[in-house]
Amino acid sequence: MAAPIRPLDDAHEQAEELLPWYATGQLNDSDRALVERHLTACAECQKQLRFEQRMIEEFQGFAPEVDSGWARLRARIEPGQRWQPARPGVMRGAWDLLRRPAVATLAAAQLAVVVLAGGAFLSLSKPEYRALSSSTPPAAGNVIVIFRSDATQEDVLDTLRASGASLVGGPTSADAYLLRVPANRRAAAVARLQADDDVQMAQPIDEAPR
Amino acid sequence: MNAFGTAIRPRTDAARPSKIAEGELLDRVSAKDVHAFEELYRIYQPRLARFLINLVQRPQLVEEVLDDTMMAVWQTASSFRGASKPSTWIFAIAYRKAVKARARWPMPVEDPQDDMRVSDDAAPDEGLQQQRLHDALRAAMDRLSPDHRAVVDLTYFHDLGYREIAEIMSCPVDTVKTRMFHARRRLKEAMAGGFEDWL
Numbered sequence: 001m002a003a004p005i006r007p008l009d010d011a012h013e014q015a016e017e018l019l020p021w022y023a024t025g026q027l028n029d030s031d032r033a034l035v036e037r038h039l040t041a042c043a044e045c046q047k048q049l050r051f052e053q054r055m056i057e058e059f060q061g062f063a064p065e066v067d068s069g070w071a072r073l074r075a076r077i078e079p080g081q082r083w084q085p086a087r088p089g090v091m092r093g094a095w096d097l098l099r100r101p102a103v104a105t106l107a108a109a110q111l112a113v114v115v116l117a118g119g120a121f122l123s124l125s126k127p128e129y130r131a132l133s134s135s136t137p138p139a140a141g142n143v144i145v146i147f148r149s150d151a152t153q154e155d156v157l158d159t160l161r162a163s164g165a166s167l168v169g170g171p172t173s174a175d176a177y178l179l180r181v182p183a184n185r186r187a188a189a190v191a192r193l194q195a196d197d198d199v200q201m202a203q204p205i206d207e208a209p210r
Numbered sequence: 211m212n213a214f215g216t217a218i219r220p221r222t223d224a225a226r227p228s229k230i231a232e233g234e235l236l237d238r239v240s241a242k243d244v245h246a247f248e249e250l251y252r253i254y255q256p257r258l259a260r261f262l263i264n265l266v267q268r269p270q271l272v273e274e275v276l277d278d279t280m281m282a283v284w285q286t287a288s289s290f291r292g293a294s295k296p297s298t299w300i301f302a303i304a305y306r307k308a309v310k311a312r313a314r315w316p317m318p319v320e321d322p323q324d325d326m327r328v329s330d331d332a333a334p335d336e337g338l339q340q341q342r343l344h345d346a347l348r349a350a351m352d353r354l355s356p357d358h359r360a361v362v363d364l365t366y367f368h369d370l371g372y373r374e375i376a377e378i379m380s381c382p383v384d385t386v387k388t389r390m391f392h393a394r395r396r397l398k399e400a401m402a403g404g405f406e407d408w409l
Contacts, residue, residue, distance in 0.1 A: 016391070017387045017388075017390070017391050018372075018387075020365045020366065020390055020394070021365065021371055021372055024365060024366070024369050025369075026365075026369060026370065026371035026372075027371070051394075051398070055366050055394075055397070056366050056367075058344070058347060058366075059362075059363065059366035059367040060367065069251075069255050069259075069273070069276070069277075070248060070251055070252065070255070072273075072277065073251060073277050073280055073281070074244075074248070076277065076281060077244065077247070077281070077284055149286065149289035150282055150286040150289050150290075150299070150303055151282075151286070152278075152281060152282045152285050152286065153285070154278070154281075155282070158310075197306040197309060197310060197380075198306070
């Protein structure tokens with residue numbers, strides 16, 4: 001077997017790295033100029049470019065069937081359902097979830113999350129945290145979290161379940177939410193939230209338990 | 211055709227809608243226009259299916275992640291601000307969901323979903339040598355890691371630039387370049403001299 005191609009110098013290495021996107025026409029002007037300057041003097045990269053072109057051809061020709069997939073998804077979006085207007089983000093989706101009859105079939109643990117979330121919805125129109133201002137407050141929140149703007153209600157519920165957190169308030173004007181996690185598992189829960197792809201930011205807002 | 215005798219693909223593929231057209235579709239989807247959503251689905255279903263089979267490998271999981279991705283598009287289209295291309299935004303959602311699905315389900319040792327990979331339908335006059343090269347390419351792709359496969363396919367098939375791929379996969383651009391560099395080298399090594407016959 002031939003030895004792997006090794007970069008001869010920086011210019012060669014840079015050009016060779018960029019060749020696939022040169023071949024697909026996806027380089028900006030400066031990258032393209034870099035590649036073309038190098039190509040004029042490098043027979044190896046000229047050969048590599050022909051390889052790239054052939055690879056592009058090989059990767060074409062894939063056309064999976066579409067219609068059945070659309071029918072499946074069409075059923076999920078429930079065309080007769082009235083959607084909540086204008087409020088972007090996760091809570092609109094969670095509101096829809098709460099209104100679905102299917103919620104009744106959720107397991108007990110899931111129901112616990114949804115019920116707590118339902119409590120939070122009573123204060124959705126308020127800009128402040130309910131938990132911080134109510135005269136008979138529910139469990140105080142100890143973690144603040146911002147979900148990614150494209151997170152769905154399923155994503156949020158998955159995240160809450162995985163971290164053992166309960167939703168107790170929000171959103172703030174910055175679309176942050178207040179969560180409650182057990183004090184003795186706060187560090188692990190925050191670490192899990194911070195590692196979650198659907199979470200943009202998660203931080204504890206009380207002192208670390210001793 | 212460039213000075214080196216190779217055809218460089220134009221930046222926009224006539225078979226695919228422009229960024230502007232997809233942006234308009236997303237606007238309509240955010241207003242809960244089901245027809246616009248169906249149009250967007252028909253554009254993205256084949257692209258996402260192909261992208262996802264590289265990442266999760268199980269056909270049922272591909273369907274699940276693809277549906278969840280498009281549901282997220284339906285539910286959160288109003289959060290698309292146009293800071294990136296619609297395709298980058300949608301692929302990034304799919305990637306995050308695929309990573310989560312992968313964590314829930316271990317990958318199979320054998321991949322029974324060959325029919326969702328690069329088609330190896332041979333032309334009637336295609337020779338055994340050509341078929342052997344196709345098989346070698348398929349086998350080499352199977353031996354790459356899911357993330358390496360995804361970078362290769364996003365580049366060669368989906369026509370995405372390295373910056374867009376980095377945004378989709380939430381990694382530095384140098385990581386994308388390095389993954390592509392090593393993936394290409396492994397593909398060539400796996401085909402052990404055979405690819406010279408292509409050129």
